[in-house]
Amino acid sequence: MNLRTLLFWPHLIAGVIAGAVILVMSVTGVILTYERQLVEWSNSDYRSQPPSAGAPRMPLEEVLAAFARSGPGAVGSVSVGAESTDALVVSSGPRTFYLDAYSGRVLGEARQGVRQFMSDVRAWHRWLAYEDESRPTARAITGWSNVAFLFIVVSGLYLWFPRRWTWQRLRPVVMFTRTTRSLFMPPAHAYPARSAIAS
Numbered sequence: 001m002n003l004r005t006l007l008f009w010p011h012l013i014a015g016v017i018a019g020a021v022i023l024v025m026s027v028t029g030v031i032l033t034y035e036r037q038l039v040e041w042s043n044s045d046y047r048s049q050p051p052s053a054g055a056p057r058m059p060l061e062e063v064l065a066a067f068a069r070s071g072p073g074a075v076g077s078v079s080v081g082a083e084s085t086d087a088l089v090v091s092s093g094p095r096t097f098y099l100d101a102y103s104g105r106v107l108g109e110a111r112q113g114v115r116q117f118m119s120d121v122r123a124w125h126r127w128l129a130y131e132d133e134s135r136p137t138a139r140a141i142t143g144w145s146n147v148a149f150l151f152i153v154v155s156g157l158y159l160w161f162p163r164r165w166t167w168q169r170l171r172p173v174v175m176f177t178r179t180t181r182s183l184f185m186p187p188a189h190a191y192p193a194r195s196a197i198a199s
Contacts, residue, residue: 018148066104
């Protein structure tokens with residue numbers, strides 16, 4: 001049994017097992033990249049209403065004072081948008097509120113559906129949805145999956161390249177070109193001539 005045969009089966013098994021974990025981490029990672037945009041989209045109907053074209057916004061201190069009088073709680077942070085119709089985003093503890101930048105009126109509280117979805121996606125990305133005391137186990141699984149992925153890459157390169165390093169055999173691999181005949185296909189003289197088959 002040669003080295004290629006010894007490497008092939010661990011390579012295949014690691015690809016199947018670790019590949020599933022890496023696929024989950026990759027998909028959830030892409031989704032988390034767009035977390036801010038998705039949260040903004042879910043609350044896109046909260047818009048400030050300028051009373052007239054070019055009307056100035058209410059001073060931020062007055063807006064925050066009006067918010068404090070409404071009683072939701074202490075202000076943690078404030079986000080001010082660049083567009084004239086952007087609402088002020090005010091965080092108060094674990095809650096987030098959208099305020100009209102011209103009147104200080106509370107337009108509504110941030111919807112929790114998308115935020116909860118992103119929290120679940122983050123839990124899958126970091127801990128494979130394991131909770132509390134099981135999270136160290138999940139981190140070990142994701143860590144070893146990354147190690148297995150490194151093995152897949154290294155062993156895959158070895159398995160990908162041909163046994164004999166001649167330019168004729170290396171060129172299709174290096175240039176990613178398709179050949180008219182596979183390297184493993186029998187030569188043409190191994191097949192009987194058409195006239196011989198007809199006779």
